[in-house]
Amino acid sequence: MATKTTPGDAFAGATRPTVAGFDVAKAGRRAECDGGRMIPGTKYAGREEFSGTLTGEYVDHGDPPWRWYRLCELTQKPENYEGDAVWCESGNLFVVDEDAG
């Protein structure tokens, strides 16, 4: 079901279509996101982990759609990470009770 959720700063400036939506089945589920992102200014991929609770909000970015879910109430995040939420790519998102092991 589509809603008017705000994609947030992470998607500011995107030139491709970003379609916001809400997945009720994901809302409130505990999840972990691992993998990370590139280290700025280097050719190296950095690995970092987040754990928290999914709000159910998602954004589909571009075509084919690259789906990102919003993870909030973070219980694990990189040290000194200042945000209280992060957008996580669906392929790296593991709902804790579904993806044990």
Place this chain on the structure above:
Amino acid sequence: MPKDPLRTRFTEMLGIEFPIIAFTHCKDVAVSVINAGGFAVLGEAMHTPDEIAADIAWIRERIDGKPFGIDLVLPASVPESASLDDMIAKIPDEQRAFAEKIKKAYDVPDPKEAIALHQWGGLNQELGRAQLDVLLDERVPLIASGLGSPAFILDAAHERDMLVFGLVGKARQAKRQLEAGVDGIIAQGYDAAGHTGAVGTFSIVPEIAAIAGDTPVIAAGGVTTGQHLAAALCLGAAGVWTGTLWLACRESDVDMIIKDRLIESTNEDTSYSKSISGMTMRVLKCPWTDEWEKPEAPPVLPTPYQMLLSAEYIQASNDHRRADLMTEAAGQGVGFITSMKPARQILFDLVEEALASLEGVVGELP
């Protein structure tokens, strides 16, 4: 008749001779390996879409239709954005002072060039999409995702007869990608250069091979000799992913100072340190990594703050070609690199060593 041990699902899939992937940032290395019968994946994550297109054209002109791959990094999380100035302003005084102390103690000069990191325009999903568009438009034979799940591009890639491989450091990541339908999994162990997971190569490769079915698993992390190749095949891998091995080859564009360091280094000369980027990363030891490991060192900052802090040291050491300061990502197999050989010879040596190793166990091979 026993099968040829170097003919695997991976070589069959790509129609290549040897189950060896060279991961490199140098086009010349990639072309040499491909033309010698191996496979090469060019790391293009830090390049603009136009640069990627130009590199693809350059390679294609030199490999006579043989397959090749391009590696990108697909972010798994998107933290809040912040300006460079804002981030620099947040570096605490304690860590700034420690960096300054290192600068004085080792007579680190000021950089000659603008700090590369400070020119960084920001990595976000938009840039990743633009890079991927080039690969899809160009129908690159194989896309490797060095970080992040490539699942969302599988349909688009397969419609274009392109293969998609994902690099993982955990079995659950592999399981997810296999379920999505990737064409191959690169199982990377702790020995590897750069940022890597915490599970050793000997553990992660058979663990993932056991769940991969017919999907080829490529072993990564510390693979530097033919013995490693032979062992990887015995662990259930269909090939190996090698990186450090090519840094010191003749075709490599890595600075000669670093090549000398790589050749001189033993497997105890790498540091698994957070001091470069804020996340554990395997690099050649240098004064910067040594100093941050001392008891009096302040806590390492998280990325990107530690990266901002180390950027000036790294830029200066490279600009001034200070052998005593420079570093480079290197895996634990670096001790096996003992000379600056042509890429072609490195490839053939790997093959001969692997066959000799296997024959040492089972007798003469076909």
